[in-house]
Amino acid sequence: xxxxxxxxxxxxxxxxxxxxxxxxxxxxxxxxxxxxxxxxxxxxxxxxxxxxxxxxxxxxxxxxxxxxxxxxxxxxxxxxxxxxx
Amino acid sequence: xxxxxxxxxxxxxxxxxxxxxxxxxxxxxxxxxxxxxxxxxxxxxxxxxxxxxxxxxxxxxxxxxxxxxxxxxxxxxxxxxxxxxxxxxxxxxxxxxxxxxxxxxxxxxxxxxxxxxxxxxxxxxxxxxxxxxxxxxxxxxxxxxxxxxxxxxxxxxxxxxxxxxxxxxxxxxxxxxxxxxxxxxxxxxxxxxxxxxxx
Numbered sequence: 001x002x003x004x005x006x007x008x009x010x011x012x013x014x015x016x017x018x019x020x021x022x023x024x025x026x027x028x029x030x031x032x033x034x035x036x037x038x039x040x041x042x043x044x045x046x047x048x049x050x051x052x053x054x055x056x057x058x059x060x061x062x063x064x065x066x067x068x069x070x071x072x073x074x075x076x077x078x079x080x081x082x083x084x085x
Numbered sequence: 086x087x088x089x090x091x092x093x094x095x096x097x098x099x100x101x102x103x104x105x106x107x108x109x110x111x112x113x114x115x116x117x118x119x120x121x122x123x124x125x126x127x128x129x130x131x132x133x134x135x136x137x138x139x140x141x142x143x144x145x146x147x148x149x150x151x152x153x154x155x156x157x158x159x160x161x162x163x164x165x166x167x168x169x170x171x172x173x174x175x176x177x178x179x180x181x182x183x184x185x186x187x188x189x190x191x192x193x194x195x196x197x198x199x200x201x202x203x204x205x206x207x208x209x210x211x212x213x214x215x216x217x218x219x220x221x222x223x224x225x226x227x228x229x230x231x232x233x234x235x236x237x238x239x240x241x242x243x244x245x246x247x248x249x250x251x252x253x254x255x256x257x258x259x260x261x262x263x264x265x266x267x268x269x270x271x272x273x274x275x276x277x278x279x280x281x282x283x284x
């Protein structure tokens with residue numbers, strides 16, 4: 001994904017969506033309309049997904065740090081399982 | 086301006102002289118109620134049984150009345166024009182007077198209902214905002230980049246929609262200046278003149 005300019009298509013791209021890009025950023029919310037003084041760190045993820053028809057859609061979401069840590073743990077588990085296959 | 090009543094419409098309205106004025110007045114009341122709340126087919130069946138005619142005949146009669154009232158109200162035709170338009174139906178003077186009264190009594194309310202049928206663009210409901218500082222991203226670490234994240238809540242056709250937007254403080258300032266400029270336009274002589282003339 002890093003440095004890839006063209007999506008890599010495989011057999012499953014005819015049925016499922018393909019992840020084209022995964023961007024992230026780490027931010028800190030310092031103020032909002034409901035709470036003037038914040039110190040709220042979060043991880044924002046911006047995904048680019050291509051459907052089987054070839055249309056690219058953007059999806060973004062945010063996670064709190066504990067949510068992100070859980071997210072990260074999932075991927076660590078996936079990586080560990082792949083090792084055993 | 087005269088109403089142009091189609092053949093079919095005249096046929097439907099032809100039912101009205103066949104019943105007495107109390108029934109026509111009742112149909113008028115039903116017609117306005119249907120405009121307010123939507124139609125209820127059961128009402129047609131009940132009336133059809135009492136009058137000993139088919140439910141379709143009653144339905145056409147009431148719908149013909151509804152259409153007569155909405156078209157007249159939509160165009161805001163004068164009393165005289167309404168009377169002349171109805172005259173071609175060949176009804177009795179009593180029935181004509183009843184229809185005219187029905188029109189005059191209800192047209193303001195019908196116009197209010199009709200105004201709600203105009204196409205609806207999403208409209209502002211509320212805005213939530215958050216001031217963020219971006220500390221790192223996939224491509225660059227050790228940053229301090231301020232950003233404003235906004236959640237715009239919109240209403241459309243009674244439903245809620247949200248848009249999440251993000252911008253930097255400089256663009257936000259520009260946005261605010263543009264909006265202030267739009268408001269300022271209301272105060273110019275040109276806008277004032279146009280608004281005064283519409284009123």
